Amino acid sequence: MKLTVKEELCSGCNVCRVVCALENFSVVRPSRALLQIKGNFPDPGTYNIAYCNQCGVCADVCLEEAISETDGEYNIDYNLCTQCMDCVDSCPFEVIIVNDSGYPAKCTGCGKCTEICPRAAVSAR
């Protein structure tokens, strides 16, 4: 699933991040989420959502060709990954994280954030 966002609908509640970390890593730990919310307060009172739009930059920089595209989604093959972290550094949206095992992790398109967002600020494209 490819995500799209409407930042003007976001209320900054962060439930997308809580469910993301639970779905992908089985932890209550939003710092592990694969999308980010930033509030711009007190002025002008807006939110920005950093998310993976499956742009493929991570695949382009991966010398091991460990990241490949299937049906518009880019996924990491951990058998090929050498933990060089080039994908983490190159992600234009800074939404590839390093997990507890020391490997990069990116949005898998699971869609949990779209199901739970009460305001449809994050949805399937």
Add this chain to the structure above:
Amino acid sequence: MIMLNGYAGKNLKINVSSGECRVENTAPELAEKYLGGRGFVARLLYDGLEPGTDPLGEKNMVVVATGPLSGHLLPGSGKTHFGSLSPATGGYGDSNLGGHFGPALKYAGYDYMVIEGAAPKLSAIVIDNDQIRIVEYEELQGKGAIEAEKELKARLGEDYQIITIGPAGENKVVFSCISHDFGRQAGRCGIAAVMGSKNIKAVAVRGTKSIPVYNPAGAQKKGEEMYRVCFSKPGFKTWTPYGTASLTDWANEVGVFPTRNFQSSYAEFHKQINGQAIRDRLLVTEKGCFCCPTPCGKYGYAKTSVGNAYVEGPEYESIATLGGSCCLETIEEVAYANYVCDQLGLDTISAGVVASFALECFEKGVISANDVGKGISFGSLEDVVYLFEKIASRDGIGAVLAEGVRHAAGVFGQHSDHYAIQVKGLEWSGYECRNAPGMMLSYMTADVGAHHNRSWALGFDISQSDADVSALISAGTSGELPLSSPEGKVDHVISMQHSRPLFDALGICRLQTMEIGFETAHYEDVYELITGRKLSWPEMLEISERIWHLTRQFNAKHIDGFGRSADFPPRRLMEDPVTTGPNKGRFLKREILDKLLSEYYEKRGWDQNGIPTAETLERFGLEKV
């Protein structure tokens, strides 16, 4: 160490005099008997404070506590509870806020923190997971609470969650508030003044760890289900657009909207300051607390003749006390007064009631232009802002008003205590009760003073039904309001005094249940999946009742001569008929309230002076208090 699933597992005690920080395991027995949040606050304050403690002295404590459900995947899991010996009442003080601070504290590894002592210079406590620092920030002296948060975010990083106090807290105004997330406040009981007395301007937390869960997959599944249930409730669509401000029209229709310092319970101009006015004239964005599907927070921009400002809210309570009680007749004026309170760090509830008290005192000639520094009148934003600035800086008459209406009435004399609208020293929040005996009893017996969050019996008073608020608002009223009877109200008040504060102990927002109509059985399920401990809702209510007896006993321990006389409202509400609106001419005589209190004490298992009996304390495992 016993794994406390659902909890962070540790707690933090910081003595800001010595700089000593102690990290200890959260005691399983404390979690078992008091759950968390308000329960932790009550027990820690009871055990930690000796009688005779000065609320603004080094020995008072600021307790910041989360609950077992805080920070987890369920609707409204972002509540944080604060507590101290209150400088407003001299008794038990607590207050809570939404936003994101409590979850961050848990992700940093702490269920609660206790701040003791007094820092030599104005400082902030900075917690970055296991690293704890006390950092001097003298340059923040006098800065607005929102301004200080902005500066600290710029210095420390956007991923810090921060609580701050404004100049009112630094100057120990007894109704100063703790501010967070550019618009959420723990407003009541003056806990910010206690922070100010400790020279603590702010606490900043960055938490990136996980919270242990008994059954992560099950808890996730249940959490997702709870969101779906919430989405299906009518209140999800009808409540969310207006949030708490949706109460404004209803409160006027049923005549409970405090107006002109509680002379009336109806404001003719209420359509100018309601939820629709916020949407039409202020709204910039919806602003939700952590994991909240129904954000009350309406972040807006207000333009007035006095000034322009970004501001969160106004929430219903601020509309009632600033709009109703001070008679500010446009939503822009209410919002701007709200903004001034937020920057100065004043609780909008108490500040509105204190200002309207001063306005009436001036109108009646109790205080003069010479006393105030100028002539003042109801309905003037300029005058209300003038009073707030005087109070926050303790300048001139502000030094008297900074101690609250009970104290100010004592200074002003001339029977002004008749209309100093407070109980136990805490100013009354936004519901006028002269046709609402259950709600009146709720205010009279709330442990912190005249605050509505312990029991909101108003809907039951008006409609004689247990409908959630969303349904009450939708139903509205038609025809003449019947006279509300005191019969059968005591049981309802007692029941609400257990159910509403239970949410504060669990660390979650009650509005999902109280306003949206969310079923409590969901909390039993999710609590078990998160903690691994089976606890029915009635068993949780029993814990809430234990906390209720403990806070009553706290007041008996700390307030000289505490008892029945502390449980009465000001004479205006027992003697003066409502001047206008649906309840015009009505009031509740002292004899009626006296009778209600007697019944209440008996049903509570307290003596007729309102002190818990030894048998009652023993029944709840409180024999040692």
